Amino acid sequence: MGFGASGSATKESGFLCIRPRRLARQCLRCFAPCCNLALDCVDVALRVIGPLFVLLALTLICFVMYTFFTVLIPYRADSGTASIQLLLEMALGCFLLVNIFYNYAMATCLSPGEPPDFPGEVLESKDAELGGDYAPAPKQCHKCLKLKPPRAHHCSVCKRCVLKMDHHCPWINNCVGFNNYRYFCLFMLFLAMGCLYYAFLGYSLFLQTMVPARKRTVRLKFEDVQCVTLSWLISVCIFCALCLLGGFHMYLVLTNQTTIEFHLNMAGRQIARKRGEVHRNPYDLGMSRNFQQVFGPNRFLGFLWLLPYVARRPTSSGLEYPTVSDFRA
Structure with a gap:
């Protein structure tokens, strides 16, 4: 038992x-x-609400622009600002706005770049062509069955492969990739400059809205007070956010990485560290060459790269990228 x-x-x-x-x-x-x-579900939601994000971005920019020209400039004129200075301030504001809207339109409307439609039987020949002195040979995407060159990734939101894909941005309702990455970076740069410019010029007027009406040195309508307060806070918040995001992307530009590659390289470094090895980014050609890979063969101190409509374009085709070994050979 x-x-x-x-x-x-x-x-x-x-x-x-x-x-x-x-x-x-x-x-x-x-x-x-x-x-x-x-x-x-997230992918579907991004496809559906993407246009709403674009509309929201344009609304915020236009709201600050409206306050700048209809409230801030008249206030500065009434406060005794010299006419020449006022014209220069308006000219600089218009310059920033033109570049903000131009780069935003290009980042939004321009295709980030897709691999060409190659039949399956020519993939091997393309492997041989692109895999010589450059990065690893291209593969075939198992989702869209297209040629997948180095640094290309499939976007689950756009349902396509994107050349040198960085990420899918809902604020432009588009992928950020090889063709529109420099416009995306310049949009962030000019928008940050515009927000800082507005916050600087409008600071004294913003302080006026923070005191009771009887203690103000200028007369402001109720709607003007609301516009100034809201637009100034929007500008400061956007500027702070762009400092973080723009700083991260400037680091990516100077190290020749995409956001996807940044995370892959982080994981690769951890694995290499455990093995007692050193992980290297094969596309890191030095800051100067890395910068030119995105903004074209333009001198950094020449500042022509700030104006993409006159600056020289990047020389790469998006299908192949030089690596460190190419410059050591």
Whole structure:
């Protein structure tokens, strides 16, 4: 009787040990489809609300622009600002606005770049052509079945492969890739400059809105007070956000990485560190060459790269990229 009781107890304890493991495996099997479903829902949501983000961005920019020309400039004229200075301030404001809208339009409307439609049988020849002195040979995307050159990735929101894909940005309702990355960076730069410019010129007027009406040195309408307060706070918040985002992307430009490659290189460095090895970014050609890979063969101190409509374009085709080994050879 004792032996039988011991055997049944062993079977029962074994059953209790196995059951949680099976339950955990079943939960994991259910978890993966749930994650895929959630990601699909996010992709669909980004496609649907993308135009709303663009509309919101344009609304905020136009609101600050409206306040600048209809409230701030008249206030500065009434406060005794010299006519020449006032004209220069308006000219600089117009210059910033033109570049903000131009770069935003290019980043939004320009295709980031897609791999060409090559038949499956010519992939091997393209592998040989692009895999020589450049980065790893291209592969075939298992989702869209297109040629997938180095640094290209498939965007689940746009449903296409993108050359040198950085990320999908809902604020431009487009992918940021090879063709429009410099416009995206310049948009952030000019928008940050515009926000800082407005916050600087409008600071004294903003302070006037913070005191009771009877203590103000200027007369302001109620709607002007609301416009100035809101537009100044919007400018400061956008400037702070762009300092973080723009600083990160400037780091990516100077190290010749995309956002995707940044995370891949971070993981690669951790793995290499555990193995006692050193992980290197094969596309890091030095800050000067890295900068020219994005903004074209223009001198940094020449500042012509700030004006993409007159600056020289990048020389790369988007299908191939030089690596460190090319310059060491």
